[in-house]
Amino acid sequence: MIRFIVLGSAALFTLATTAHAADPAGKPASTIEFWSGPYAGVHAGYGSGRARDVDASGPDSYRDIDGWLGGVQIGLNTRMNGLVLGVEGDIAATGIGFSDVGQGFSLDGNLDWLATIRGRVGFIPTERVLVYGTAGVAFAGFDLDLNGGGQLFGGNGTHTGWALGAGVETMVTDKLSLKAEYLYNDFGSDSYNLPDPVNIALRVHTFRIGANFQF
Template sequence: MKTLTTALALALVSSTAFAADAFFPYGSDTPTYNWTFGYLGANIGYGGGKHEVDASIIGTPLRGSISATTNGFIGGAQAGYNWQSGSVVYGIEGDFQYADINAKLAAFTNLFGTGISASASGSLSWLGTLRARIGFVPEDRFFLYATGGAAFGKLGLSGEVNVGGIPYRDEISKTRTGWTLGAGAEYAVTDDWTWKTEYLYTDLGKWTFYEDPVLKAETGLKFHTVRTGMNYRF
């Protein structure tokens, strides 16, 4: 009986060791999470920044610029793919966002004795990015990264400039391209689900939205977004 018990114990120990080696291929005490995978997810967040309008009358710039703080809700979906090499993880991600970021601008100045007032309403209705991501894994399930790439979004702007009682009005909606740069952190909550928090700074450039022999007006939008979301790996 003692011999049989000893044999069973040795068999149990051997099978357990084999299973451990199969599950933990590097002989570690904890499983290794692999960040090489594709994913789909959703996010929600908040955006804000600066909307500017620069204007000139007959080639003479108005003093300063008309500017206002923009802010509002942002939310959407993202998809991408990661590759892991040692502790380094790199990949590509694209996202598309609904945005409700708005600003109202107003200013008044005096040029050659003529009063000039200006007002405008600007909005960002949607936003998309295509970005590279690169970072490292300080722990198996924790990924820190920097990200950057191209950005594009739809800007709407309606405005009026009144020069000595003569109004100049225009309204335009245009898709703009620019760039974005930021950083984030992602954590594997389970083997299939990750949770991320991300910051992005986005610049959609400057463009002329009104120009005639008397008045020229340019606008630009630069803003920050902070968002959080979940990804499902496949």
């Protein structure tokens, strides 16, 4: 899955860097101002990271988490010459999680959804290409279930943290754009009663490809 996303991102970057050069010679310049106004779209990708069990009485324990994600986004761009400022919000359902089976117990953790509200700052190397950095606040819904001794304990919580990343986006028509994006999401810990309190902190890397329609 990671290889697919990396190859897809590389292909999109190649498309972005050649889109301007591919225009026929002598073709009149478009009167449409790209990268300005509202947009909405969809995305899909892969996430991986770690769930950390914060133990105040001893060393922390870590569990690797990974899985798919898919969702929607909406945003607004403002263009100032070669600079683009914007804001974007997104939400995704995910299959990111872990399953730990031991003698007499099983522990399952699932990141049910992931959302961010971020600012974007980018530049336009060619008219149809936007390269940007992005940062903002991130939210995640996490479920933790323990099955031990014939008893099932469960809890869910909403983690709040921050997101930081970068991406490249290219206009493939006058209204439709394709993008590839990386985000690092760092969440604070939340407490789960299983039945003893367990504090879980999350860190997730996401790799996403998507499409936006410019209004």
